[in-house]
Amino acid sequence: xxxxxxxxxxxxxxxxxxxxxxxxxxxLEVPAGQAIGLIGPNGAGKSSTLLSIMGAIPRGGTVLxxxxxxxxxxxxxxxxxxxxxxxxxxxxxxxxxxxxNLRLGAVGRRDKSGYAEALENVLALFPxxxxxxxxxxxxxxxxxxxxxxxxxxxxxDPDVLMLDEPSLxxxxxxxxxxxxxxxxxxGLGKAVLVVEQRAEFTIAFCDRTYVLHDGEITLTLKPEDAxxxxxxxxxxxx
Amino acid sequence: xxxxxxxxxxxxxxxxxxxxAALAIGxxxxxxxxxxxxxxxxxxxxAYTLIFTWQLGWYISIPFxxxxxxxxxxxxxxxxxxxxRAATPATLLxxxxxxxxxxQRVYELAFTNNVQTAPVASELxxxxxxxxxxxxxxxxxxxLLAALLLTGLQLFLTRTSLGLQLKAAAADFKTARLIGIxxxxxxxxxFALSGILAAAVAFVTTVQTGAVGPTFGVPxxxxxxxxxxxxxxxxxxxxxxxxxxxxxxxxxxASWLPQDMSNFKDAYVFMLVIGVLLMRPQGLLIRGRGAVRx
Numbered sequence: 001x002x003x004x005x006x007x008x009x010x011x012x013x014x015x016x017x018x019x020x021x022x023x024x025x026x027x028l029e030v031p032a033g034q035a036i037g038l039i040g041p042n043g044a045g046k047s048s049t050l051l052s053i054m055g056a057i058p059r060g061g062t063v064l065x066x067x068x069x070x071x072x073x074x075x076x077x078x079x080x081x082x083x084x085x086x087x088x089x090x091x092x093x094x095x096x097x098x099x100x101n102l103r104l105g106a107v108g109r110r111d112k113s114g115y116a117e118a119l120e121n122v123l124a125l126f127p128x129x130x131x132x133x134x135x136x137x138x139x140x141x142x143x144x145x146x147x148x149x150x151x152x153x154x155x156x157d158p159d160v161l162m163l164d165e166p167s168l169x170x171x172x173x174x175x176x177x178x179x180x181x182x183x184x185x186x187g188l189g190k191a192v193l194v195v196e197q198r199a200e201f202t203i204a205f206c207d208r209t210y211v212l213h214d215g216e217i218t219l220t221l222k223p224e225d226a227x228x229x230x231x232x233x234x235x236x237x238x
Numbered sequence: 239x240x241x242x243x244x245x246x247x248x249x250x251x252x253x254x255x256x257x258x259a260a261l262a263i264g265x266x267x268x269x270x271x272x273x274x275x276x277x278x279x280x281x282x283x284x285a286y287t288l289i290f291t292w293q294l295g296w297y298i299s300i301p302f303x304x305x306x307x308x309x310x311x312x313x314x315x316x317x318x319x320x321x322x323r324a325a326t327p328a329t330l331l332x333x334x335x336x337x338x339x340x341x342q343r344v345y346e347l348a349f350t351n352n353v354q355t356a357p358v359a360s361e362l363x364x365x366x367x368x369x370x371x372x373x374x375x376x377x378x379x380x381x382l383l384a385a386l387l388l389t390g391l392q393l394f395l396t397r398t399s400l401g402l403q404l405k406a407a408a409a410d411f412k413t414a415r416l417i418g419i420x421x422x423x424x425x426x427x428x429f430a431l432s433g434i435l436a437a438a439v440a441f442v443t444t445v446q447t448g449a450v451g452p453t454f455g456v457p458x459x460x461x462x463x464x465x466x467x468x469x470x471x472x473x474x475x476x477x478x479x480x481x482x483x484x485x486x487x488x489x490x491x492a493s494w495l496p497q498d499m500s501n502f503k504d505a506y507v508f509m510l511v512i513g514v515l516l517m518r519p520q521g522l523l524i525r526g527r528g529a530v531r532x
Contacts (some may be wrong), residue, residue, distance in 0.1 A: 054416060056412070056415070056416060074415070074421065075415040075416050075418075076415050076418050076419060076420045076421060079416075079417065079418035080418065084417070084418075085416050087413060087416055091410055091413040091416075093405075093406050093409050093410065093413075094409070095405075095409060096402070096405065096406065096409075100402055103399065103402060104402060104403065104406050104414075104417060104419065105417055105418075107399070107403060107417070107418050107419050108417060108418015108419070109418075152417060153417065156417065156418055
């Protein structure tokens with residue numbers, strides 16, 4: 001497989017709830033080693049896009065992971081094809097320890113033998129998880145829980161990492177820590193797809209950012225557009 | 239004093255039995271939001287198996303009852319509930335009522351409406367005297383059995399990967415699937431464990447009564463469901479604690495209410511339940527409003 005085929009490719013994706021369209025035939029590319037942003041107002045269809053790629057809600061269209069069609073697969077099988085989602089609101093298993101949360105992340109690994117190395121890498125990326133490994137996940141701060149949620153997803157050794165609003169409810173320092181980690185993950189050659197509300201920040205961080213409006217991609221932005229007020233206004237208000 | 243101790247041991251035993259039954263319901267509810275009323279018929283199937291096979295020896299009868307209960311539990315999942323994944327908890331509950339009534343009629347056709355009897359572990363029906371206090375062997379055996387099962391379950395849930403997956407799925411099924419935990423594996427596991435617990439309940443109650451009819455498992459399932467709800471059915475430990483509490487309270491009321499009022503013991507228990515639900519609708523052990531799964 002050529003490097004150009006690696007990553008996530010979405011073609012003509014549609015999602016509807018009780019016949020009401022939420023995502024209207026969008027197409028996007030998330031190449032390996034790049035971070036791609038997906039921004040837009042509430043209800044634009046961002047989370048529906050991620051959940052439908054995971055197979056958690058029904059969809060139309062084609063989703064290719066490293067060139068392979070993952071049509072009709074349930075979420076647990078999509079994970080085994082190399083796609084992981086860090087859900088909105090983190091959803092760590094609050095009553096389990098940090099280490100148990102990480103162990104559970106490895107259930108979806110394709111290569112079971114790489115567990116020890118994956119754990120070592122995650123703990124190197126998020127040293128705080130090593131320090132609090134025996135602590136109940138629910139006792140961590142929001143920022144630490146986000147690190148745990150990302151670390152848990154990385155334990156599955158995904159080729160494509162998707163994050164749904166990773167900055168939600170976090171302090172500016174915690175947000176910086178999360179995006180520093182995402183930069184490292186991108187550097188490792190993973191394809192990263194980030195859904196965010198913070199437009200400027202996302203556009204500046206990502207290699208390319210799609211603007212989603214009422215289920216359709218209305219703009220594609222580059223990092224240099226981050227400070228362009230006209231572009232941002234158009235992105236959110238049309 | 240000796241009467242108090244005696245009724246305390248009996249109440250612990252009744253609490254342990256209902257705790258196990260509520261746990262059988264809570265384990266499945268945690269994963270697929272099904273409050274399985276037909277758990278009663280799994281208990282009945284285990285009880286019939288004990289009655290009909292006891293003469294072959296306990297070492298055949300008990301494993302056989304466990305196998306029957308587990309297989310019936312898995313069969314319910316495969317033939318009915320797996321086809322209703324998108325259904326709401328209310329629809330699932332109604333389906334389980336239907337399944338319960340259907341199985342009761344099947345038992346009626348197969349074994350008649352009359353109760354079937356056999357002296358299952360009749361040696362446990364004897365009493366022993368400890369320090370002047372007469373205690374039923376069955377009460378002690380029930381408490382020990384429950385302790386053994388709960389310890390085993392706790393070890394399984396915390397020390398094994400499969401157990402951890404089940405625990406995670408019971409806490410947040412949607413997220414569990416999103417991180418790669420196979421839905422069919424944890425659902426099947428929850429039904430299998432529920433079957434084992436139902437078999438244990440069947441053993442204890444069959445020894446107690448020695449007679450099994452088509453609706454044998456219904457009364458205990460109603461109380462176990464009530465217990466699971468007041469403890470917090472959303473949480474495995476909540477269901478267990480609630481079941482224990484209802485069993486304990488029922489037994490204590492039976493021992494201590496005046497003779498002419500003891501027939502109303504269930505009414506007192508349900509008054510307690512209404513009180514708890516008015517004050518803590520989410521259950522005693524759930525913090526906040528309790529999770530609502532969509």
